[in-house]
Amino acid sequence: TDSNNIDYEVHNSFNDGLCRQLNTSTKEVRINKNATYLNWRYIDNPFANYKIISLANISGVIVYKVIQSFSDKEKTEIDIMEIAFDNNIENLQLLLNAVIHYETNEINQFNIWDSIFSSEYLQLKKIGFISQMPLTYLGFLNLASEDKSPEHYEKWNINFGYSDVF
Numbered sequence: 001t002d003s004n005n006i007d008y009e010v011h012n013s014f015n016d017g018l019c020r021q022l023n024t025s026t027k028e029v030r031i032n033k034n035a036t037y038l039n040w041r042y043i044d045n046p047f048a049n050y051k052i053i054s055l056a057n058i059s060g061v062i063v064y065k066v067i068q069s070f071s072d073k074e075k076t077e078i079d080i081m082e083i084a085f086d087n088n089i090e091n092l093q094l095l096l097n098a099v100i101h102y103e104t105n106e107i108n109q110f111n112i113w114d115s116i117f118s119s120e121y122l123q124l125k126k127i128g129f130i131s132q133m134p135l136t137y138l139g140f141l142n143l144a145s146e147d148k149s150p151e152h153y154e155k156w157n158i159n160f161g162y163s164d165v166f
Contacts (some may be wrong), residue, residue: 008098011052014038018054021061021084033082038063042081050081053098060084060091064099075108082159083112089123096127115158 011018014035023033031037042050042063054061063082069075078099085091100107112129114121 006094006098006101007056008094008102009054009056010102011054013043014052018052018061021054021059022063022082024084038082051099051102053095053102055091055094055098058091058094059086059088060095062095062099066103066105069108072108076103076105077109077111078103078107080110080112083120085120085123087119087123089126092120092123093127113159113163118158 014022016035019033019035019038022038042052048065050063050065052061052063061082061084062080064078064080067077067079069077083092083095085095096110099110110129112124114124114129
């Protein structure tokens, strides 16, 4: 689809190319996002309608769902579950614009969970993403091992898709 000079594709399932883009984290604590997992998590999910858009001919993929705003039922928001854009701010902007062009409703807000230790954090901040309430915190206590390295949150790859299963 070429909409206002944004060349993108909408997918009905995950293929190896999309999986490679979404599975690039080198963090110590991460999920192996292969096609079986991603299709189970997003495509076979009976409770939510997730959408997949990739940029054509350049690196970039976004997995999202459209939600009704919790604060104003008249507004529409996008929850970004997964995103990959090679830390290229232009690709990030193209992905967000592709979503806006693809959706029929006016989008009032994009939501994302991200760590301040992620490689994408600075690019997201540069284009206007801000931390706001409610902030979500994650913690754990390792009872099974004396290896304390996973206890450092900067070694974790975390995104919306790991928790949004309702």
